[in-house]
Amino acid sequence: MNTNATLENSPTGAGAGGAGDAPLVEAQNLRVWLPTGRRDGIQAVRNVSLRVAAGERVGIVGESGSGKSVTGRALSGLLPTNPRVRVEGSIRFRDGEEMVGASAKDWNDVRSRRVGMIFQDPLTFLNPVMRIGRQVAESIDPRRVDLPVRDEVLRVLETVGLTDVETLVDRYPHELSGGMRQRVLIAIAIAKRPDLLIADEPTTALDATVQRRVLATLDDAVSRLGTSLVLISHDLAVVGSMTDRISVMYSGRIVESGTTNEVLTAPKHPYTQALLRSVRSLTDPDTELWSIPPSLRREIDEHVALEAKEDEYEA
Numbered sequence: 001m002n003t004n005a006t007l008e009n010s011p012t013g014a015g016a017g018g019a020g021d022a023p024l025v026e027a028q029n030l031r032v033w034l035p036t037g038r039r040d041g042i043q044a045v046r047n048v049s050l051r052v053a054a055g056e057r058v059g060i061v062g063e064s065g066s067g068k069s070v071t072g073r074a075l076s077g078l079l080p081t082n083p084r085v086r087v088e089g090s091i092r093f094r095d096g097e098e099m100v101g102a103s104a105k106d107w108n109d110v111r112s113r114r115v116g117m118i119f120q121d122p123l124t125f126l127n128p129v130m131r132i133g134r135q136v137a138e139s140i141d142p143r144r145v146d147l148p149v150r151d152e153v154l155r156v157l158e159t160v161g162l163t164d165v166e167t168l169v170d171r172y173p174h175e176l177s178g179g180m181r182q183r184v185l186i187a188i189a190i191a192k193r194p195d196l197l198i199a200d201e202p203t204t205a206l207d208a209t210v211q212r213r214v215l216a217t218l219d220d221a222v223s224r225l226g227t228s229l230v231l232i233s234h235d236l237a238v239v240g241s242m243t244d245r246i247s248v249m250y251s252g253r254i255v256e257s258g259t260t261n262e263v264l265t266a267p268k269h270p271y272t273q274a275l276l277r278s279v280r281s282l283t284d285p286d287t288e289l290w291s292i293p294p295s296l297r298r299e300i301d302e303h304v305a306l307e308a309k310e311d312e313y314e315a
């Protein structure tokens with residue numbers, strides 16, 4: 001049986017909900033197909049089930065191309081707008097409607113009230129021709145972007161460790177360093193006090209020292225707001241230090257889920273075991289290639305194919 005069948009809440013995780021709590025967000029049997037040159041496109045996400053309790057922090061780890069980002073984008077309704085993108089299964093926020101198949105307007109509503117996003121490359125997310133202050137203000141309240149929210153904008157920017165904020169609000173994204181831009185992105189994401197933050201490789205593009213500081217800022221902001229966090233990263237050390245639970249993805253599937261401690265200290269799935277070993281033997285830190293030997297990779301592929309068959313049979 002696939003280990004993602006039951007995804008228990010961390011009994012020790014900070015703020016994790018109890019067993020009877022309705023999750024803040026729950027994806028069930030999520031399946032996503034994306035268009036490619038091939039006629040049917042590719043299935044990037046295969047039967048992913050994931051639940052995040054209020055205040056809980058869940059990490060999604062796996063190699064490049066395993067489906068982490070597509071899962072994160074599906075959870076935030078930000079998959080490419082292309083009629084050939086197909087999503088099946090279920091995504092529900094607490095007290096909300098089914099979001100698979102929901103309109104762009106419904107997703108906008110959910111994002112503006114409940115979900116903040118932080119992506120790897122702030123320049124693609126920030127508006128290059130809009131001053132920083134206005135971009136943060138729009139996140140606080142898209143209808144009130146003038147003076148009344150200025151104090152709040154300054155406060156949010158200070159919250160994420162930025163200084164000289166009176167000057168900063170009048171600057172444009174290209175005038176800031178990478179670390180500053182990433183902090184602005186965190187500010188924009190937390191300004192509306194979302195229930196859930198989805199951070200997809202939030203610091204990968206930064207150098208190691210800046211990365212640590214920005215992660216500490218994110219950690220601090222999430223703790224203070226009591227926000228739930230989905231942290232997507234190929235970096236097990238980062239995810240291990242910031243989450244209550246971890247789901248490991250391989251070939252579009254969640255192959256193992258458990259408390260962070262369980263997954264890191266007693267991994268059950270051969271892929272997680274290989275992943276943990278390969279972290280220590282990564283040869284080129286600039287790529288996301290994991291040094292899993294081909295014979296072991298074949299074994300893992302066979303194991304995962306067998307699990308997929310079992311899941312299909314059970315369904």
Ligand SMILES: Nc1ncnc2c1ncn2[C@@H]1O[C@H](COP(=O)(O)OP(=O)(O)OP(=O)(O)O)[C@@H](O)[C@H]1O
Pocket residue numbers: 034035036042044062063064065066067068069070071080234288
């Ligand atoms: N816009 C897109 N159009 C077509 N295929 C896509 C698109 N985005 C992702 N894919 C494909 O979907 C699969 C999953 O990609 P995804 O980006 O979710 O992986 P990932 O685990 O997040 O990897 P990375 O860490 O490199 O971002 C990959 O095969 C990828 O090539």
